[in-house]
Amino acid sequence: MHRPTLGLLRTTLALLLLVVLAGCSTGEARTTPTTVPPLRATDGRLGIAADMPAGDRAALAGVDLAVAELNRAGGVLGHPVVVVDRQRADVVVTVDGLHPGGASPETAAAGPDPTFLDRLRQIDPAVTDAAPARITYAAVLHAADAARKANSDDRRKLAQALG
Numbered sequence: 001m002h003r004p005t006l007g008l009l010r011t012t013l014a015l016l017l018l019v020v021l022a023g024c025s026t027g028e029a030r031t032t033p034t035t036v037p038p039l040r041a042t043d044g045r046l047g048i049a050a051d052m053p054a055g056d057r058a059a060l061a062g063v064d065l066a067v068a069e070l071n072r073a074g075g076v077l078g079h080p081v082v083v084v085d086r087q088r089a090d091v092v093v094t095v096d097g098l099h100p101g102g103a104s105p106e107t108a109a110a111g112p113d114p115t116f117l118d119r120l121r122q123i124d125p126a127v128t129d130a131a132p133a134r135i136t137y138a139a140v141l142h143a144a145d146a147a148r149k150a151n152s153d154d155r156r157k158l159a160q161a162l163g
Contacts, residue, residue: 062133
C-alpha cells in the first residue's frame, strides 16, 4: 500500500485552498446598498441633526425617542424622519432647543409625563435624568410640526414656520 508523503499532502491542500479562495472573489469591489437614499435639501424627509456636548446621553436619547415615535406614527410629510449630520440637516437640535429660528419649545406646557423616563430608557438604559431629553424631544416634535405647517422640509420654509 502506498502512503502519500506529508509534503505531497500539504501541496495538494494548499492548491485546493487556492482554488477555493480564487472562486470566492470576482475581482470587483462591492458596496453594500443603503436602505435610505442620500438626503437632499427638499426631498420630503425631515433631516434632524443632534448637536450635543459629548457624553450628553439623555439629550441624544430625547432626539432618538422623538424620531422613533414620529416614524412609528408614519413619519412627517409621508416620509421617515432621519438623523443626519449638521451639514445636511433641515433643522439642528441642541440642548437649548431648536435652530434655525432659535425657537426653544415649551417643554412643560403639556405637564410631566410619568412614562417619559421609561420610554427614554428603552432608547438608552443608562439615562437617569430626563430634563435634557425633554428639551430635545420637544424640539424634534416642534420641528415636525413646523414641517407639517410649511408642508415642506425646505430650510427657509421651516425657519419661517418656526419663527
